[in-house]
Amino acid sequence: MKYAYFPGCSLKGLGKAYEESLLPVMERLGVELVELDDWNCCGATAYMSVDESKACILASRNLALAEKTGSRDLVTPCSACYLVLNKTKHYLKDSPEIRESVQRALDTAGLQYSGAMPVRHPLDILVNDVGLDVIREKVVRPLTGLKVAPYYGCQVVRPYATFDDAWNPTTMDRLLATLGAEVVPYPLKTKCCGGSLTGTLPDTGLRLTYILLKEAVRRGADVIATICPLCQFNLDAYHDQIARQWGPVPIPTVYFTQLMGLAFGLPESQLGLNRNFVRMKPLPAIPAKA
Amino acid sequence: MHDVNWEPRIVAFFCNWCTYTAADLAGVSRLKYAPNVRIVRLMCSGRVDPQFILAALAGDADGVLIGGCHIGDCHYVEGNLKTLRRFQMLKRMLAEFGIEDQRVRLEWISASEGDKVRSVINEMVEQLRPLGPLALRQQFKDWDREIADGDPVSATPAAAMHETEAAHA
Amino acid sequence: MKTNLSNGEIRIGFYICHCGHNIAGVVDCTAVAHEIAGLPGVVVSRDYKYMCSDPGQELIRNDIREHALNRIVVASCSPLLHENTFRNAVEAGGLNRYFFQMVNIREHDSWVHTNRAEATTKAVALARAAVLRVRFHRALETTRVAIHPDVLVVGGGIAGIHAALTLANAGKKVYLVEREPSIGGHMAKFDKTFPTLDCAACILTPKMSAVRANKNIKLWTYSEVAKVEGYVGNYTVSVRRKPRYVNEELCVGCQECIEACVFKEGKYPDEFNVGLSKRKPIYIPFPQAVPQVVVIDRERCLQLKSGRCKKTCIEACADRHAIDFAQKEETLEIKVGNIIVATGFRLFDAKRIPQYGYGLYPNVVTSIELERLVTSSGPTGGEITMRDGRIPQSVAFILCVGSRDFRTNRWCSRTCCMHSMKLAQLVREHTGADVTVFYLDIRAPGKGCEEFYDKSLKDGIQFVRGRVAEVTDWALTPEEEGKLVIRAEDTLAGVVRRIPVDMIVLAVGMEPQADSQAVRRLFNMSCGSEGWFLEKHPKLAPVSTFTDGVFIAGCCQGPKDIPDSIAQAGAAAAEAMALIDRGYIEQEPNTAYVVEEDCSGCKSCLPLCPYTAITLDGETHKARINAALCKGCGTCVAACPSGSIRQHLFEDDEIFSEIEGVLTHA
């Protein structure tokens, strides 16, 4: 299985650990991710606030580059990228004005985009293309006893929830259970983490982050699993401020791909787990094979 | 190029039970649509004789719209199925005449779909505009002149139609 | 004989109606009258304020006499509304009623267009078509068909029960067909009824007993209509009777067999208690069930499933021999003249809105579940308890669950506001709990309903205006621990609130029955896109359908409360009785007929007729149409290759002249 791969800026920066764990896990499952040549920023949510059609132009360059590779689907792990690329696809279909602007921009660059290529999330690929059975086979160190709060955040499931429910998604729950982990009921799984508000308006943003952490602790989770680099950052990086304001809520937040890597027996040092502010407790040693 | 004030004229044959009632509903709901359609009421779309369509086109209608109940909902069990079959045959024939596909249209519109009456009529009027007038009457005259001038080739199908028209005019 | 101009000079009277401002506001009626006056054969051309009024009709009658008119055209509203009115006027004026043509310039013109010039041009075109057409009209006789006096009522909820009783009390024979093992419908599950708080059972049970006692009613429960053929006055209906494995004639309802069943305890969800209690495979739906006859669940009964049961039920029944495992499904055929469809509604499935946690949190219940908990004959004996048996200290109601929501159902279910307020009062009365009602708008328009709302406010029930965002169990504060938390914007206070409560009641809305499309086809009715059956006219014919002799009553037509359902049921019964007591219906003489000398006997028309009205005469080898069977669709007319089949009222020359008329340039 081969897919075009759009990492997005975060995976080269604050979300390095996501890419560091995603690539070997995919490789272990025989999935080849081919990084787009010379991709640019997707535009994220910030760009939409300034100029909608320019945001769509940014995204469309990536979509055009992806189509040029001839791959079946474009895979992007970052929620914001996933949303913006999908949103651009929808806008190109629904808005003649945007279509016109984008076409003009693509012509300028001599690029083409048909609008056909699906933009998908690794979670979707793993559960629906690879399959839980194949994943189960690769598990050498089951996460038995590890209580995980599955946290999806917003933009992968909303508003373009193509592979799961917008309110109560279960794809990652099933995946984590396949790894042997104990999935705790977590009603906040699609609540907002605060997004960029944690940096811009911390009073508002951090409260949202705090609520997520507190409820995970209250539910007895050992770790929060996330699918988005911004969510991971927000849930991981602000424990100091949060503790000062509301009291400590000590719980680590890791990427779901990091947990997969652990279950697959990949060395912790290669999964970027050392990049966390709040570190996950090491798992017990790999049981000797029977 | 045709007259700038030209407006497409559409003759519609609506079945009494579904589409005519839907058009009434559009009225009761005060939906606004293009004034280009003249509705002829029949009990069932199955009553639409292909000759009615030909007569309308020959009488200088620019389009014909047939409206019946949805398949499976016909007040007379399956009159609309007969309409559909007949309509498909007629379409092939009209294509032979060189009459554009958009000019004759069949729609299933149930009694509750007043809004569909509006959207279908508006859409059809917009589709007919770029086609311009059908002006079969003028064409018949031209063809008649050609026959008089001794060029029978282009006149054959239209002549048959002309007879139909003459018989009922 | 192409035209019908031979019977003397054609003298046409044309009338255009202003309909107050409805037509005259958009169409220049005087100009139309003026334009039509110039057409050949038009003797009189007038415009008048209200043609359907008495003076308007008088105008026609007088003109017929004074000007020796022999054709009348009226341009006004839809013929579906007033064609008969004007035909009667024409007849009263001494003309055959079919020397008349109507032009629809209101629904099809003035109401749908705004440009005066365009609308006037269209009115002229339509009027001209009618004037050309009416010249070809012929004198026709209306045929009469006898009405079978029996009536079929489908659905044994309160609407069906009331319709059946009304007819039966008037001496009509009624077949009442109900799908479930007992009649009573949703109302039988209710404890009290709003806004009077009178006991539902006390007012329903006597009516159910009356159904059982009435000799004019043939009650078939556990049965469904399988097939309907025929037309008004003469329907043939097949009814499928499911086997209940208990002989209705022999069972006395002693229920000893239930006691004796090898299942010592109930094991399967009890439908009547909406799953809040368990029943055995042999059961009676509820104590007041009508008929008082036991039913055996074929999916659950050991004997029926495996054939290996001790059959203690048969022992218990002893010499009554009412239990009959050999019973088979049977189909009965009946003849009726009219049908009343009262098939009701189903409740919205609260699981479709996962945010409200139904099915996830045990103490989120639906309004009908709470209704069963409140009822003294219910699973808890009338005690309102949570799933763990505790009495709730605080209860919240969420309104409009599956109503007024574009993502589920757009309509207002009309009863949930009042129903919830009733339940809220009962909850306070039974438990003293704090009650909060989350609403979008309180809709209490019925008699005594706004007063009931006032009483609810005075009783200390809290009302919060705002659609609830979610029901959850994540806690922010110690007070929220162990509770269900409602998050909602209080739109009057302008704040987002979190309200912890013990129990949450979802006021689920009404939906069309799951099989409403199949039922609609069965009875040849229409329904709106949402699935409610469509009445013939929203105001003037609220219980009629587009199929004569088929009437609708109750919630199958749209959400409504008990008084409205009963009013409709009475209206439907009256409509049916009006037809029965007249004894006949007049049929539009729009039947097809064969002009024998033109018929080639090709037989292509024979398979077209769904009513087998066309046969081939063995001797003459010509097609023959039985006018009594012909429904007048005209499909054979359009298909006849030799043009030998014609249709009264829709003759070819009439239609061709109409086409010519609408296309003639002014």
Add this chain to the structure above:
Amino acid sequence: MEHSPRQIMALVRADFKDEVLRSRSIWLCASCYACTVECPREIRITDIMYALKQRAILEGIYPKRFPIPILAKEFFKMVHSKGRITETLLVMRLFLKANWRAVLSSWRQGIGLIRTGRFVLRHERIEHRAQLAAMLDSDVRHEPGSASKEAA
């Protein structure tokens, strides 16, 4: 949040333009789309919030040193010139412009990032920067929020 999304919709409908554009509420939307999938009238609230933010930036109506529009603008500039975003540099830029004191208060976090190897100081950039800039410049400005309005 001074106005709830519902109040924002009501103010827009009633044409209280200034109140809406000056409201902090529109900047508080973090684009989680919960309201959009939730709205019983199927109003695309998030997209309308975007349109309002665009309008506010266009008309320059927002509080001085208010960080969100500054972030949006800085983001825009960095993408335009480099093609990619280097988050740490973007945030530093934001703090400098909006509230330089904040840099001091979050020094611990910065150290943490350096320690975990996530503090990137070198600009991420794409190769065909000129191509991207030309694409962006080909877009003539039109009414902001046109797409969301149409789609709504």
